[in-house]
Amino acid sequence: MSETLAADGDRTVLRMERRLGHPPEKVWRAVTDPAHLAEWFPARVEADLRAGGRIGFDLGGGHPPVDGVVTEFDPPRAIAYTWGDDLLRWEVRPRGDGSLLVLTHTFADRFGAASFAAGWRMCTGTLTQILGGGPATAPGRADDLHEALVARFGLDEGTSEDVPGGWRVRFERQLVRPAERVWAELHPDAVPAPGDAVPPGFTVPEFAPGTVTEARVPALLEYGWHRGDRPAGTVRWELGPGTGHGARLVVTQTGPHDLPGARIAALTAWRAHIADLAKRLLDTAP
Template sequence: MNPHSDTLRTADGRTALRMERRLAHPPEKVWAAITDPAQIEQWFPSEVTVELRPGGAMTFSMPGVSGVAMTGTVTDADAPRLFAFTWGEDHLSWEITPDGDGSLLTLVHTFGDRFGGASFASGWHLCITALSQLLDGESTAVYPDSGALHEAYLEQFDLGQGTVEDTADGPRIRFERQLVRPADAVWAALTGGDEPAPGEPAPEGFTAEKVPGGPVTEVRASEVLAYRWHPEGTVRWELRRGTGHGPRLVLTQTGPRGFDTATALAAWHSRIEHLAARLLED
């Protein structure tokens, strides 16, 4: 189960995660394991119902959680070759091809949230590991990701880079990154345990080398902190809802035309990488 064989591609606002695994079992056996609800629930963390035909309905319910279920529609059901369906706004395609005395299983998960790619990849990595164990007749005991697998995929897919956008008010640096610890833990790491208040200097954790600090202009614990680094510029940290592992960090820096965006971009990249490494250690 080598994550380095997996790919992430984005085009026209949609992202496709592609994962391939060779399984030592014939296509018919693999087909049953990915389409039979009794087998699916042994490797996938949801109870699934499916009408196994194109246009058939699907539901996905978390065990022990009532009243909340996602729905989908089967788009392809060509046994034992192709099983595909929608899952909310996403689309999943499972293709099985004969490979010697076994099978090659190819999953393509298409979605809109590019920065959730490492979360989806690490989640499917664990699911397919459990699927392989099930096919081998072993216990499907897979340990949850501590965050290390997520971070390995994030690095592989190069999801930690920032961008510089040109706006009517000047340039804006933007980073978006999925984090691997709860928002309260991220906030504590950034504040150092001292709660900031409007008008006070921004805590060191929210600053970066070669980017001046300044007075806090907005703060909501575990959600938002913004400060003025320049009379015409603001740094803003937001911890938004994420994809399973923790909050989604969105960091922006705005400033006057002509400010050194290249230096600031590198400084913020280094700062966020340091934060991510510390969270992983914790």
């Protein structure tokens, strides 16, 4: 299995390829027939299999159904359809005595890419088992795979931009545990309140924290940082809904233009700190 990630304007394109030892006609049925899709696809599918036809997805578990439209239907070679705001395209190519299955998934949430790729790898792994005639084993979780894909796709890197009065560094990271579990890993003690000392889990040694200015467990913690006796900027942690089974983390730090070295230090320090947090979360129960 191979995965690549690319940008297309403000959208992200995930491309995945999988070699299958089965003829294209067999693979085509598996990726288009709702009865076959029910064995490996992440949602129950109802489809009017023609260009312009309606396609519907039911994830179950209390999730609302999602509608889409078939945008391409070229049997037995390619099918594409929308799933909400996303676009999925499956292509089946002859390859030797088998097939090459190519998935192109286009979406807006770049930082969900590792979740999408891990999920599709697990789904197509189940598809491979079913095509081979064997029983499909439950895939379980893919937390380690998710973290490996975060690194491969560069989703652990921060961004830096100029803002009025200074600069802002920002990290966004999909995590594999819910917000409550993440918060407990960062600060298992009493709930912080404005004016309290900043819990160490939310700090890095390179920047001296002031006191908490805003806290909302388990979603938000903000504090000021200083250089010497001078207030220099803010650090803000936010935990919200994400893809997969975990929370989406956003960490931002602001600082003044006359401390450009601090901007560089922030990119390095927060990348290492968030990577360590993500690694520790892997060792906690789901």
